Amino acid sequence: MTLNEFMKKSSVLEPQNYEKQIxxxxxxxxxxxxxxxxxxxxxxxxxxxxxxxxxxxxxxxxEILDLDSNYHKFKADLTFLAIDTxxxxxxxxxxxxxxxxxERRIFIEKKVNEINNLIHTCQLHSNSKIIIFxxxxxxxxxxxxxxxxxxxxxxxxxxxxxxxxLKISLNNPSVFIYDFQGFxxxxxxxxxxxxRQFFFGDIQIKFDYILELADELIRYVIPIMGxxxxxxxxxxxxxxxxxxxxxxxxxxxxxxxxxxxxAFVEFQNHLLALHNRGIILAINSKNNPEDALxxxxxxxxxxxxxxxxxxxxxxxxxxxxNLREIAQEINIGLESLIFFDDDPINCEFIKKALPMVKTxxxxxxxxxxxxxxxxxxxxxxxxxxxxxQLRGKMYYEEHQRDDLKKQVISLDEFLSELNIKIxxxxxNDFTIPRISQLTxxxxxxxxxxxRYQEEKIKEYKNSENFIVGSAEVQDKFGNNGITGSFIIKKxxxxxxxxxxxxxxxxxxGRKVEQALMSYIINKAKNESVExxxxxxxxxxxxxxxxxxxxxxxxxxxxxxxxxxxxxxxxFPKNIELI
Amino acid sequence: MSVPLSELTDDSGPENxxxxxxxxxxxxxxxxxxxxxxxxxxxxxxxxxxxSDIKRHLVNHGVSxx
Numbered sequence: 001m002t003l004n005e006f007m008k009k010s011s012v013l014e015p016q017n018y019e020k021q022i023x024x025x026x027x028x029x030x031x032x033x034x035x036x037x038x039x040x041x042x043x044x045x046x047x048x049x050x051x052x053x054x055x056x057x058x059x060x061x062x063e064i065l066d067l068d069s070n071y072h073k074f075k076a077d078l079t080f081l082a083i084d085t086x087x088x089x090x091x092x093x094x095x096x097x098x099x100x101x102x103e104r105r106i107f108i109e110k111k112v113n114e115i116n117n118l119i120h121t122c123q124l125h126s127n128s129k130i131i132i133f134x135x136x137x138x139x140x141x142x143x144x145x146x147x148x149x150x151x152x153x154x155x156x157x158x159x160x161x162x163x164x165x166l167k168i169s170l171n172n173p174s175v176f177i178y179d180f181q182g183f184x185x186x187x188x189x190x191x192x193x194x195x196r197q198f199f200f201g202d203i204q205i206k207f208d209y210i211l212e213l214a215d216e217l218i219r220y221v222i223p224i225m226g227x228x229x230x231x232x233x234x235x236x237x238x239x240x241x242x243x244x245x246x247x248x249x250x251x252x253x254x255x256x257x258x259x260x261x262x263a264f265v266e267f268q269n270h271l272l273a274l275h276n277r278g279i280i281l282a283i284n285s286k287n288n289p290e291d292a293l294x295x296x297x298x299x300x301x302x303x304x305x306x307x308x309x310x311x312x313x314x315x316x317x318x319x320x321x322n323l324r325e326i327a328q329e330i331n332i333g334l335e336s337l338i339f340f341d342d343d344p345i346n347c348e349f350i351k352k353a354l355p356m357v358k359t360x361x362x363x364x365x366x367x368x369x370x371x372x373x374x375x376x377x378x379x380x381x382x383x384x385x386x387x388x389q390l391r392g393k394m395y396y397e398e399h400q401r402d403d404l405k406k407q408v409i410s411l412d413e414f415l416s417e418l419n420i421k422i423x424x425x426x427x428n429d430f431t432i433p434r435i436s437q438l439t440x441x442x443x444x445x446x447x448x449x450x451r452y453q454e455e456k457i458k459e460y461k462n463s464e465n466f467i468v469g470s471a472e473v474q475d476k477f478g479n480n481g482i483t484g485s486f487i488i489k490k491x492x493x494x495x496x497x498x499x500x501x502x503x504x505x506x507x508x509g510r511k512v513e514q515a516l517m518s519y520i521i522n523k524a525k526n527e528s529v530e531x532x533x534x535x536x537x538x539x540x541x542x543x544x545x546x547x548x549x550x551x552x553x554x555x556x557x558x559x560x561x562x563x564x565x566x567x568x569x570x571f572p573k574n575i576e577l578i
Numbered sequence: 579m580s581v582p583l584s585e586l587t588d589d590s591g592p593e594n595x596x597x598x599x600x601x602x603x604x605x606x607x608x609x610x611x612x613x614x615x616x617x618x619x620x621x622x623x624x625x626x627x628x629x630s631d632i633k634r635h636l637v638n639h640g641v642s643x644x
Contacts, residue, residue, distance in 0.1 A: 002608070002609065002612075003605065003608070004605045004608070004609055007605070031601070033601050034601075195620075196619075196620040196623065197604060199620060200600065200604060200620065200623060200624070201600050201601060201604060203601075203604065207604075207605070207608050
């Protein structure tokens, strides 16, 4: 599709007809017409309605600094701020050497402060995530090869500006730097920039590359709408190694330093890197388990090993049933899965049987596998926490817990063997991302399913009328990390209301919820609160906690549940609060 | 520009068609260039006041209208 076609398609879209909607604003110093239109069409392909706002030409400062501006009225979820190098440098663009290097440093410092001021103002009045484009480093300088010998010359100025932008975003969870310089590097300035379009209408990106840019920016929409995927399911033959283990045998499969083996090793290395940052891996293969597991356990050139996989299905059942079981065992939705398989028939079948799974049909040549994986935008998240990075290890520990469960007779015995310890703390700056993440993705043990971005959690943290808490759960096998959270609204000095009470499915069934609620009631008692209200809002997925309030001892009061703090309650034995 | 073919005449141009602005004009140039495999000069792009002007430039690049 051409840009023209995207724009035509965009003009007939009606965002209000979509269940999921997002508000995207674009503030830029140069013409980026067509970008938002393309993004909105790509959103519609993902069933998201995109409400667009484009700031006036080169009016980005005014749109942000004027609190009555249309930008502020729009109330964006996502704001893209794109300032081009020419506008940034102004008169210095052609020859910054008219002033001294010290003056050049001061100039860049001033520009960074201006951006900081814009961000600061924006955040005071908006909850939007702000994505700032960094600046294209000029590839031409009047000094030619001598440019790199200059003290704080033209190129160093922009590199320094870009570095200072990065520092701003490191300290500010709502600000992200989009590597526009990287984008230019990826596709080449010679391809992207056309003087004719620039002179005609200040267009600095050729139309075809506006489409590529839209593809890159969609990566910010994915996590805001919760469309990121969490698990990669892999076939084995001709996916993780060349050949078919059942036919070529252990020494006949292609895996190693020579082509095509090296292409598979590269693919495995990229998969391992994703696993190490929190993406779950699983296997779905039609094979004799002993043959395939032998490769996984003993082949010297395998990069991925058994312990890297949260779930392994090697059998002769149909691949769709396996995928369903994988989703169930890992306790995630099918829409969180990406499935890689080299067999087009398998892929067609899965696409029909399980359309919510993203199925990737790998081509015949494994040279392409790594790039296909790297081009996926489904794993993008705004925050990656310690819990994410330890996720792989946690699944392995979970298998060990399961093994213990099989040995033990009663639930109580099992729980006492586990030595569960819970650390409940008030929210702090470090735990805000994890708490927000839990509210966004926890579905099963979630009383009210209120979804909160980091900015909202921070608001509650800073408010005297709210208590936000986290629960870190450990047992004898390891630390699950922060897997529980609650938000309490103080209605007045005698009445509290539980706005949010949730538990990650990973720690369900161990009376952790009882311990958490006991903690809350105890806290209420200590602060002379008489009544604690709670609500259970049923959804398709939160059946598991439907009886919790009743079982704990809450009483029904019309649409609410209430616990009178004078009433006795039982703190679960076998659990220690630390 | 979403204007039905029947409404276009040789005199149609940015002056009398609302949706024909400079950006859409460039989109049109882009489509024509890739469809006919030619490249217009900036001078030619700027020298367009009507459809007949476009036809003239296309003819200069070897495109014929039968």
